Amino acid sequence: MANGAAGAITKQQDPAPSLVHEVTPDAELLDTAAGTLRMLAEPTRLHLLWQLTSGPKSVTELTDAADVPRTVVSQHLAKLRLSGLVDTRKDGRHVIYSLHDGHLVRLIRETLNHADHQLTGEPFHD
Template sequence: MSVPLYEAKAELFRLLGHPVRIRVLELLQDGSRPVRELLAAIEVEPTGLSQHLAVLRRSGMVTAHRDGSTVVYALAGGDVADLLRAARKLLTQKLTGQNELLSELLDTETGVR
């Protein structure tokens, strides 16, 4: 039995629902990075990062390859970067709306309309 599309989408967003995973994906937008660079950029224990990278790898969002003794990660494709850009755009719109509401509230407090 196949999973309905809306459930598959919900699972995708659950997968992305952790700040460490989002940060890893953001860092990889600029290109491949070895694990040591990811660890230096993200405040997380090595075992925790390893678990998050494994989840992202199993989901097909990132790929990994060995360069000698170093494991290097990369985004699996441009669609992941597109999704992150879309999320940034949505957040920008949301915060812009909140700033407009805050300005309106402050204006009504001071009697300015």
């Protein structure tokens, strides 16, 4: 038994995940990152992803917000799911979509904030 205690096992806690990971990009990492950016490069998909930055949503909620046909939303959501950018769960007869992780939430928000600066002329900042 760990630490000599009968029946007690000591488990080290995992450190909290960090927001920034220092990496040296290799070909595989660059290709994976480019794939993510390709998924964000389509306006309807970016709009769907932006909708998900505020929390999980159903296909109906996403369709209403995107103002495009449900079939179009479903096709884009399927691509996003296959690419690993969104997760799904069932809630009765509904499928609920959510963003896979916080990095993606921040990437989408920063991308749209950057575009807003470009369009409005607001000075860029760190």
